[in-house]
Amino acid sequence: AKDDGRDTIRFFLPSMQAAADARLAIEKELRYAIEKNELSLYFQPQVDQLGNIVGAETLLRWHHPEKGFISPATFIPVAEATGLILPIGSWVLRKACEYLKVWEDAGLPIQHLAVNVSPRQFRQPDFVDQVHSILKDTGADPALLGLELTEGMVIDNVVDTIEKMQALKQLSIELSIDDFGTGYSSLAYLKQMPLDILKIDQSFVRDISTDASDAAIVDTIISMANHLELRVIAEGVETELELAFLAGKGCKMYQGYHFSRPVPDKEFTKQLNAGT
Ligand code: C2E
Ligand code: CA
Ligand code: CA
Ligand code: CA
Numbered sequence: 620a621k622d623d624g625r626d627t628i629r630f631f632l633p634s635m636q637a638a639a640d641a642r643l644a645i646e647k648e649l650r651y652a653i654e655k656n657e658l659s660l661y662f663q664p665q666v667d668q669l670g671n672i673v674g675a676e677t678l679l680r681w682h683h684p685e686k687g688f689i690s691p692a693t694f695i696p697v698a699e700a701t702g703l704i705l706p707i708g709s710w711v712l713r714k715a716c717e718y719l720k721v722w723e724d725a726g727l728p729i730q731h732l733a734v735n736v737s738p739r740q741f742r743q744p745d746f747v748d749q750v751h752s753i754l755k756d757t758g759a760d761p762a763l764l765g766l767e768l769t770e771g772m773v774i775d776n777v778v779d780t781i782e783k784m785q786a787l788k789q790l791s792i793e794l795s796i797d798d799f800g801t802g803y804s805s806l807a808y809l810k811q812m813p814l815d816i817l818k819i820d821q822s823f824v825r826d827i828s829t830d831a832s833d834a835a836i837v838d839t840i841i842s843m844a845n846h847l848e849l850r851v852i853a854e855g856v857e858t859e860l861e862l863a864f865l866a867g868k869g870c871k872m873y874q875g876y877h878f879s880r881p882v883p884d885k886e887f888t889k890q891l892n893a894g895t
Contacts, residue, residue: 645697648683653710657682660714661881664890665731665852665874668866672894674731676767676874677715678881679707699737708740709749716757716764718884723760727891731793733765738772742779747786754790765793767818770802777808788813795852800840810847817844821855821875828860841868 652658659682662675681689698704715734722729740746754761766787773780773796784794795816796809800823819840826833837853844851853865856875865873879890 642697645689645694646701646703649681649694649698649701649703649707652681652683653706655684657684658707658710659883660711660718661883662718662732662887663874663881664879664887665733665872666878667873668871670878672728672890673872674729674733674765675887676733676881677711677735679711679735680881695737699739702739704737704739705743708737709753711735712750713753713757716753716759719759719763720757722888722891723763725888727888728894729763729891731765732763733767733793733795735767735797736772738769738775741768741772741783742775747783747790750787750792751790762791762793765795765816767795767797769797770799773812774803774808777811781812784813798854800836806843814847814849816850816852818874819851819853819870824853824855824861824865824875825857827864828858834864837865837870838868841865841870845869 659680661678661680663678664672665674665676667673679691679695681691681694683689695704698707712734715732719729719732722732743749750766754764768784787794793815794813795818796814797818798820799817801820817840819837823833823837823840827837828834841851850872851870852872852874853861853870854874856862856865856873856877858877861875862873862877882890
């Protein structure tokens with residue numbers, strides 16, 4: 620039994636050390652990623668039932684000079700844990716608003732540009748002021764800007780959250796709950812929030828055509844959203860079959876590889892142009 624402990628330690632330590640090292644390396648390099656111009660924004664179209672682009676979600680990309688592409692699923696959690704998400708998050712918001720302004724001025728049919736907001740970013744006392752100044756500086760139309768919040772941050776501090784959401788609504792900004800169904804948000808809270816959109820998490824959509832309980836969950840979310848007069852966007856739509864199921868249940872907006880992967884700004888501009 621004595622040896623077991625040692626073996627366990629021997630077995631686990633190297634991998635834990637490696638994970639910690641990797642995290643530290645990411646943190647060090649992420650600090651300089653903005654100034655070294657390694658971050659960029661991609662856009663994933665959101666489409667209606669006719670396949671017309673109605674909006675897009677802004678997705679952050681990190682092109683590391685040696686390591687190549689690093690997924691946001693890897694570096695966003697590090698950024699969140701270290702606080703680097705604050706400068707990165709405001710950079711993303713500003714850059715997204717700059718693109719939005721360009722597309723507006725070009726007369727392109729963009730009705731909605733969504734930006735992800737991390738919990739730490741949203742919790743800053745001056746978050747609403749920051750959004751307000753970025754909108755003023757860039758001249759982007761606030762009514763075309765959307766912010767994606769997650770269920771977790773919404774239940775964290777209900778009073779503060781609702782206050783901030785109301786202030787953002789005052790600015791005409793659209794609010795979504797991202798990854799809906801994966802957290803534990805209470806329906807009672809949901810009703811109190813000035814929300815516009817529920818985004819159905821892709822984990823439910825993925826197995827919609829094979830898993831009866833996922834199909835039931837998606838069905839329930841859509842009908843609940845319709846009753847609460849919220850719009851619904853289904854994420855991760857990859858096949859015609861999934862699209863047909865969602866459409867049949869009354870979901871009218873979709874995002875996923877079936878329509879387009881996230882693409883760089885030039886490519887998205889082309890897609891918007893094709894829709895005019
Ligand atoms: P998310 O907000 O849920 O974004 C959707 C993710 O699903 C994106 O991954 C997108 O590329 C991917 N996706 C879209 N369609 C499909 C599909 O049909 N099938 C599959 N399998 N995946 C699809 P991505 O770009 O790797 O981003 C991962 C996560 O990183 C995002 O999840 C979001 O939580 C976070 N993130 C990305 N950009 C930002 C940002 O600017 N700020 C913050 N705070 N988080 C961000
Ligand atoms: Ca999102
Ligand atoms: Ca999502
Ligand atoms: Ca699938």
